Amino acid sequence: MNVVTCIAPINIAVIKYWGKRDDDLILPVNDSISTTLDKDHLCTKTTAMASSDFKEDRMWLNGSEQSMDNPRLQNCLRELKKRAQISEEMQNWKLHICSENNFPTAAGLASSAAGYACLVTTIAKLYKVEGEVSELARVGSGSACRSMYGGFVRWFMGSDPKGSDSIAKPIVPVSHWPDMRILILVINDSQKKVSSAQGMKRTLMTSELIKYRIDKILPTKINQMQQAILNKDFESFAELTMKDSNQMHAVCLDTYPPCIYMNDTSHLIVDLIHSYNATSSKIKVAYTFDAGPNATLFLLEKDVPEFVSVLDHYFPSIENINIEYKKGIAIETILPSKNLLEKINFTKQTAGKLKYIIHTRIGNGPEQLSDCKSHLLNSQGLPV
Ligand code: DP6
Missing domain, CATH: 3.30.70.890 (GHMP kinase, C-terminal domain)
Known part of the structure; x- marks a missing residue:
């Protein structure tokens, strides 16, 4: 059994992303710039667990079980598996994922950015993926790639039709503009x-x-x-x-x-x-x-x-x-x-x-929580 828990922030764009040139790969028609917000007040927490005992992939969001039959989620998981640095046997283990926001969902605040940034960060750690992963978050929800960094962040639209250069990069860290x-x-x-x-x-x-x-x-x-x-x-x-x-x-x-x-x-x-x-x-x-x-x-x-x-x-x-x-x-x-x-x-x-x-x-990017008490799944892989 393998388990990882991470938290990730939401971001608010100050130059907006509006329009895609590729709907499946989520490639934008313009660069955008955002501010990452402090996770103390607004964040998503995700636990991912892989085990040979699990019969099927399962996912819970804010307390209720969700279908995993979602093309964006499946695209993210496929890309993560492609870059996994773990044995093939482990890659075939089924996954349980549990995710929660620390702010009311009813507020109507953009939660998909923090949600996909957290999912990708957590599973990338579980699968020991190395290198730039903002493009994997982008495949889940465009604005999620900007939540992979703290401070002020720019998402470059890129020009590669496959999207390899459509990635987020930090402009300045959180310490740059503390007030x-x-x-x-x-x-x-x-x-x-x-x-x-x-x-x-x-x-x-x-x-x-x-x-x-x-x-x-x-x-x-x-x-x-x-x-x-x-x-x-x-x-x-x-x-x-x-x-x-x-x-x-x-x-x-x-x-x-x-x-x-x-x-x-x-x-x-x-x-x-x-x-x-x-x-x-x-x-x-x-x-x-x-x-x-x-x-x-x-x-x-x-x-x-x-x-x-x-x-x-x-x-x-x-x-x-x-x-x-x-x-x-x-x-x-x-x-x-x-x-x-x-x-x-x-x-x-x-x-x-x-x-x-x-x-x-303004806050920092995603982080892994090392304390095992922070996991959202128990040892059977069910929500705590
Ligand atoms: C108005 O990232 O939610 O918030 O890529 O289809 O998931 P998808 O869209 P999403 O769009 C965000 C649009 C916006 C502006 C912005 O955040 O840049």
Whole structure:
């Protein structure tokens, strides 16, 4: 019997991946850049066990057993086996995999990136795979390849039709920008979404604007973003981040039928942030949105208490003893100055538009947990 447990982080793109040139190998139409978030607040944990006693491959996700009959999962496992450095006998042993997120799945936060990054890291250790493995995570979910590293990460689209050069590489480690902070605003929403895979496929088939984004805008923008990160130039970083999010959602709207991911509350958050930045006479906060209504905000540590006091004022929470409203790094509570509130051009909202807030920072890539108490499978290979 062999068992390995690892944890892996989620990542949030600041230059978005939207569109594939190969749907099976998951090869993108543009480079993208992301920030890896601290695993203390958001991560996936996976245990993989191989044993000659197991009769079949089995998998549990967040407490319930799942079918392994999923082409993306099978592609990942096949590629991992190709590069395994263990005996053929062991490679034929059946696998049990158990995976859990440390954040509520209902939050609608992108969990596939952390999920596939964790699966690939764990099984690569189990099979003693050596070398670059971000391309194996990519085969599970494109954005997962960026969760294989910490800090700020660039996924190079590459040009090889087989995808050998479509890999993620770190730009700078987590230590580069220690005062960068992230607020995730989880928005109350019950709408059914078009998945990002379906959405980007439809965009490439129907949008004219996506061609302009890929050919004319991104080649320059991606290097400007990398430079802003290297220079720790917050205002440039923030402006590029907001504009790229807006542009991704613009091409989603240009898709036919359109893919609409942001809702009214998302747009109100955008409006509040522009009003707050205008009042501050500089860009202090940036927003970005993925294929859903939740906002991810970037700001510097020194600006967190003031901005959160403004957010609490305009988006009051509902007192609910069952839900911890502010999760993650503790936030110093201050009252917003009257002067500031008078200048911000924004209307106070009814309570409860935000479900909760997660305050986090940039974090490291995946890691193996050595303590055997951390395994999610018992000695029989069943969830603990
Ligand atoms: C909007 O990685 O979830 O979050 O490759 O089909 O699994 P698949 O898509 P996925 O797409 C993420 C899209 C995005 C932008 C980004 O993370 O870059």
